[in-house]
Amino acid sequence: MSADADAVRQWWRTSIIDMEPGRIAFRGHPIQDLIGNVSFGQMIWLMTRGDLPTPDQAALLECALVAGVDHGPQAPSIAAARMAATCGVGLNNVMATGVNMLGDVHGGAGEQCAELYLEIVQRLESGPDLETATRDGIAAWRERHGKIVSGFGHRFHKPVDPRGPRLMALVRDAAKNGVVSGRFADIGEAVQAEIGRRRGTPIAMNIDGATAVIFCELGFSPPLSRGLFCLSRSVGVLAHGWEQMQQGGRNKGPMPPKYLPKYEDKA
Structure with missing residues (x-):
């Protein structure tokens, strides 16, 4: 050659x-x-x-992928896909529109949560117990990123995101069978407890917090946590986009035509 x-x-x-x-x-x-x-x-x-x-590792990964496929038309990725489907574009364009909505706020929480979990691991390696490492890790996170801790709390599912407990139970089963260590499950629950203690009321571990536990337990990096969520959500984008194409409609916007945006006179 x-x-x-x-x-x-x-x-x-x-x-x-x-x-x-x-x-x-x-x-x-x-x-x-x-x-x-x-x-x-x-x-x-x-x-x-x-x-x-192993088949058991793959099965746990698939549990996380199944859990994240869809959250209805109120999710920006799904809403965007459905709107695109009424604009005369093909199904591949519909999917691209939806997936491109998955950014730091909508879609990136799993990556951010995984980063927090790994930061707490680093603190644990320096000597403090789990409670102390979690408390200090959350404080440092909020100092850098603000009050909201990615992976916890949900605007619709209060006080429980139905996906979280099921995923955590599967992680615990996998840990008992030696598939994963269970270390990140402990960290995730410690973060959930600490946030609840500070706010004075329980808080949900949402889909992002629970899938971040699984991805960390399986050894995926935080950026791959986001990528895997995008892969999962693309299934919902495909389903909703195809459904909307079958329903029809032309140039559907975010609101029905009889509702107009509120005009604010800045003069």
């Missing part, structure tokens, strides 16, 4: 896929060996982590 040809091949270096005519392999596994033998959750793990998880 000439030096120029090798330089061209170096342009897009990848350890994910090895492909040539008649051959496809992901992370060293021929595609024909993966098809029918691994689940979608295992394939996600293989693609992002480089190895295959």
Whole structure:
């Protein structure tokens, strides 16, 4: 192979896929060996982590992915997808519109919560007990980011987000069976308790807080926590976008036409 040809091949270096005519392999596994033998959750793990998880690890990952698929048209990602579906664009554009709404506020809470959990781990390694490390970690978080602690509290589900307790129960079961350590489950519940103590009333661990526990337990980095949530929510975006396309409608905005935005005279 000439030096120029090798330089061209170096342009897009990848350890994910090895492909040539008649051959496809992901992370060293021929595609024909993966098809029918691994689940979608295992394939996600293989693609992002480089190895295959155990069936129990993949099952726990899939629990988090199932929990985050949808939260109805009041969620900005779903609302945007449904509006786009009435504008004459294709389904791929509808999905892109919805997924592109997943930013730091809507969609990024899982990543931020995972960062908080890992910060508390760092504090624990310096010696304090869980209660102290959690209290100090939350205080430092609020000093940098403000009052809201990502992953806790929900504008609709009060005092319990129905997804949180179920996911945490599954993590606890996995810890009993040696699939995960349970360390991040302890941290998540400690954060929940500390926030509730400070506000004087219980607070929900929401979908972001619970899935962040799972992603951390399974060893995913905080940015991948956000990416996995986006992957999960894209299923809901697809479903709602397709449903809206079947229902029809033209140029639907965020409010029915009879309701007009409130005009504020700044003069």
